[in-house]
Amino acid sequence: MARAKPSLTQDNIWERQAHPYILLIPFPFLLAAGLFLDAAIEVRLSLLISAATLLVLAGFGFLSGQKVKMRQRLLRDAVPLLVSKDVNPAFLADAEGVIIYANDAAKNRFSNSVENTIADRFATIFANPDQLIYRMQRKAVSLAAAQEDIKTRKGQYRLSVVRIGKALFLWRFDELDVAAAAERPSGSASLPMLAISRGDAVLFLNEPFRRILGRRPKTLADVFGPEPVHSGAHRYIKTADGQGFACVVAIVPGSAGRREVYALPSASTSDSASRPSATGSEAWQAIEDLPVPLMKLRTDGTILSSNREARALLAVPSTDGKHFTDILDGLGRPIGDWLKEVVEDRNNNSSQFMRRKSDDDETHVQVSLRVSHSPEDGQHLIAVINDVTELKTLEAQFVQSQKMHAIGQLAGGVAHDFNNLLTAISGHCDLLLLRHDSGDQDYSDLVQIHQNANRAASLVGQLLAFSRKQNLQPSVIDVRDTLSDLTHLLNRLVGEKISLTISHDPDLSPIRADRRQLEQVMMNLVVNARDAMPQGGAITVITKNLTLTEELERDRAFVPIGDYVEVQVIDEGHGIPPDRLPKIFEPFFTTKRTGEGTGLGLSTAYGIVKQTGGYIFADSAIGEGTVFTLLFPQHDAPPDDVLETPVRIAMPPAAQDDAVVLLVEDEAPVRAFASRALRLRGYTVLEADCAETALTMLADPELTVDIFVTDVIMPGKDGPTWVREALADRPNTKVVFVSGYSEDAFKDGEEKIPNSVFLPKPFSLNDLTSTVHGQLH
Numbered sequence: 001m002a003r004a005k006p007s008l009t010q011d012n013i014w015e016r017q018a019h020p021y022i023l024l025i026p027f028p029f030l031l032a033a034g035l036f037l038d039a040a041i042e043v044r045l046s047l048l049i050s051a052a053t054l055l056v057l058a059g060f061g062f063l064s065g066q067k068v069k070m071r072q073r074l075l076r077d078a079v080p081l082l083v084s085k086d087v088n089p090a091f092l093a094d095a096e097g098v099i100i101y102a103n104d105a106a107k108n109r110f111s112n113s114v115e116n117t118i119a120d121r122f123a124t125i126f127a128n129p130d131q132l133i134y135r136m137q138r139k140a141v142s143l144a145a146a147q148e149d150i151k152t153r154k155g156q157y158r159l160s161v162v163r164i165g166k167a168l169f170l171w172r173f174d175e176l177d178v179a180a181a182a183e184r185p186s187g188s189a190s191l192p193m194l195a196i197s198r199g200d201a202v203l204f205l206n207e208p209f210r211r212i213l214g215r216r217p218k219t220l221a222d223v224f225g226p227e228p229v230h231s232g233a234h235r236y237i238k239t240a241d242g243q244g245f246a247c248v249v250a251i252v253p254g255s256a257g258r259r260e261v262y263a264l265p266s267a268s269t270s271d272s273a274s275r276p277s278a279t280g281s282e283a284w285q286a287i288e289d290l291p292v293p294l295m296k297l298r299t300d301g302t303i304l305s306s307n308r309e310a311r312a313l314l315a316v317p318s319t320d321g322k323h324f325t326d327i328l329d330g331l332g333r334p335i336g337d338w339l340k341e342v343v344e345d346r347n348n349n350s351s352q353f354m355r356r357k358s359d360d361d362e363t364h365v366q367v368s369l370r371v372s373h374s375p376e377d378g379q380h381l382i383a384v385i386n387d388v389t390e391l392k393t394l395e396a397q398f399v400q401s402q403k404m405h406a407i408g409q410l411a412g413g414v415a416h417d418f419n420n421l422l423t424a425i426s427g428h429c430d431l432l433l434l435r436h437d438s439g440d441q442d443y444s445d446l447v448q449i450h451q452n453a454n455r456a457a458s459l460v461g462q463l464l465a466f467s468r469k470q471n472l473q474p475s476v477i478d479v480r481d482t483l484s485d486l487t488h489l490l491n492r493l494v495g496e497k498i499s500l501t502i503s504h505d506p507d508l509s510p511i512r513a514d515r516r517q518l519e520q521v522m523m524n525l526v527v528n529a530r531d532a533m534p535q536g537g538a539i540t541v542i543t544k545n546l547t548l549t550e551e552l553e554r555d556r557a558f559v560p561i562g563d564y565v566e567v568q569v570i571d572e573g574h575g576i577p578p579d580r581l582p583k584i585f586e587p588f589f590t591t592k593r594t595g596e597g598t599g600l601g602l603s604t605a606y607g608i609v610k611q612t613g614g615y616i617f618a619d620s621a622i623g624e625g626t627v628f629t630l631l632f633p634q635h636d637a638p639p640d641d642v643l644e645t646p647v648r649i650a651m652p653p654a655a656q657d658d659a660v661v662l663l664v665e666d667e668a669p670v671r672a673f674a675s676r677a678l679r680l681r682g683y684t685v686l687e688a689d690c691a692e693t694a695l696t697m698l699a700d701p702e703l704t705v706d707i708f709v710t711d712v713i714m715p716g717k718d719g720p721t722w723v724r725e726a727l728a729d730r731p732n733t734k735v736v737f738v739s740g741y742s743e744d745a746f747k748d749g750e751e752k753i754p755n756s757v758f759l760p761k762p763f764s765l766n767d768l769t770s771t772v773h774g775q776l777h
Helices: 010-023 026-035 040-084 104-107 119-121 129-143 177-185 209-212 280-288 308-314 335-343 387-436 443-466 479-494 517-529 601-612 669-680 690-698 719-727 765-776
Strands: 090-094 099-102 145-152 155-164 169-177 193-196 203-204 234-238 242-255 257-263 294-296 302-306 329-330 351-356 364-372 378-387 474-478 498-503 511-513 537-548 553-555 555-557 561-571 613-620 627-633 659-662 686-687 709-713 732-741 756-760
Touching: 026 145, 026 364, 026 537, 026 709, 040 242, 040 690, 090 104, 090 119, 104 119, 104 203, 129 155, 155 177, 169 659, 169 669, 177 511, 193 209, 203 443, 209 659, 209 709, 234 294, 242 378, 280 659, 302 308, 308 378, 335 378, 364 387, 387 443, 387 669, 474 479, 474 517, 479 498, 479 517, 511 517, 511 627, 517 537, 517 627, 555 613, 601 627, 659 669, 669 719, 669 756, 686 690, 690 709, 690 719, 709 719, 719 732, 732 765, 756 765
Parallel strands: 498 537, 659 686, 659 709, 709 732, 732 756
Antiparallel strands: 090 099, 090 169, 145 155, 155 169, 193 203, 193 257, 234 242, 242 257, 294 302, 294 378, 329 351, 351 364, 364 378, 474 511, 537 561, 553 555, 561 627, 613 627
8 A cells, every 4th residue: 555645744844854863862872881881780770761861851852942943933934925015014023123024015114214123113103112012012922912003193003913933023014094095086985084182182184184174284173163072063164275164073082082073074065076975875884884873864853874873872773764753752842843943944052962762771862963965865964963871860960969958958947947946935835834833734735835846856856967967966886785775666666577687797896976866867767667568577787897998989979998887777678669769868758658757767867877977878679678778987996985864854943143144046036035044043144136236235345244145047147256256355255056057067167166065956944054054164
């Protein structure tokens, strides 16, 4: 049987060339055998085997190196055969960038280079070729190849590199704009396009735009004028022959702040010679791949055609046979009226914000219309579409923030006025209770008035909590202790059909918060969870430490990096619908039936948590339940000792004082109650209804005043302002500020007034007299 002729592959060649080296191996064996003729047979054999093994390994190492070098030589010789006739410049270089081979196109394009390196060749094109070459070569080492498109003032280029073997790199240089201009005829339908930098400097201008302008502009203003340019804007460009080119501008954002600006020919373009000559279908075919969403519409809104970007943005596979209103919804006005106004040129603003018709998400777009004409379609409209979903989302967030702020201001103002009324009601009730004992027939009625006034004060406190103007008494607390003390009350609130489980992190860190207000938050959340499970279920409260290593962005809030204590309240209720979830923290918003809730529970919790410096979030799924998550910054100090505040009962003063009090209060009922309460204590009370009256009284140097009791918010000068003026002449006078707002609401970063304390409204008779007595003594 005839023997097959072996093929001349690269490995066959290497094997044939390697045989002479293998024939040299027996000679060392003979030499080693001669040296050990007199030794024992075992020793001679072992030494002979070791020597043979080392020699074989050395031989194979040497031959492997020769094989690698031979393959590198073969590759180096083969590459020139592949790229020698390439129309684009190509270089074969080593890892140091030294050029081993350059094809004819490279020699012609870079004939003025001095050094024989890749960096030197590209220095005439790129400002910093070393960095570019280093970056691409590193990528080629790891991925075998790399490619980048670079735009400069001189043009647009594509540079690619392929790793050849272990230490060789094939570089290829492609001039995109020059090649494209050479390939397309002068009558091509390519759109005028230029590339600009972040500072609006023109980096690149394609051939159609060069023919229109007849020059190379330096900035965007040199092309379109000083007015700002945006997608959909209508501009009139002065052409090379002095005539005009009307166009619609389309801008495509790129990387590093760069943008591509396209000039879409408009119907009013007077210079037909400056426009690319093409039929309507050919022109639209060029627009098909343009990275700007575009549509062509009949004047009645029927869609004639659309490009790929428009269909992708509007999530429709095809627009054939569709009407504009089938895809987009107008925001506040009929689309047909808008189209008619644009066609009749009765609308100065041809842009409208619209919403995509979709059940999945809300995509908002800005549509700019321009009337156009063509022999095929007659009068029609060109629509330039921009995705403004992010802008509309930010706008909605801003409106929601302003709305919450306005409601907070309203709630705070209402609460302030209510606190003045409640101070007068509960104060005069205290005065009446002093004149009635428990056996009096009117005593029980007075007690009812007093208790309901306190309930009203609690409701006002919730309004102030939402507006973040309530009075907090923060201290360092352990959340585990707070919940432990509250467990008995929470179990009573949830009832027998619902189980309450509390799980703590054994190493839970302390936080700084108002213990009483934190209890209020937990009660509100647990009560809400209970109401969401009318048939029973389980409520779980979990506390743990949480460390954020990166900023958390959620629900229009940004939680900074740091250590937090996380408290979660989890229920198994019916859940909150997605459309209602963003509104649950708004005051007076409730999903309960009339009479079952005030709508202030969650808004109060929101205000307390925010005023404490924490965050509150809600997650919910219909039929699965709701999770409320609270985040409080951890505090390093140990928890403070909890001191129970004694209950104060209105009592006649046990001792009399003879100090002089200047009472400044613009609310007459509050001033009447306060002056009577202080006189009962034995004080001499001077009354003023405003700051200006008080300063006029103090202008008398003979007048002696021991303490100022003043409201904070008043018409004219407020409390802190007039007190500072008065203390300039009476520096040792004591001060008591009273207000329906919190103490923080009027500080505004100013230094604390010396010898002053704060008494929040509504206050009782004992609160007022005890505070004044404490300041004086």
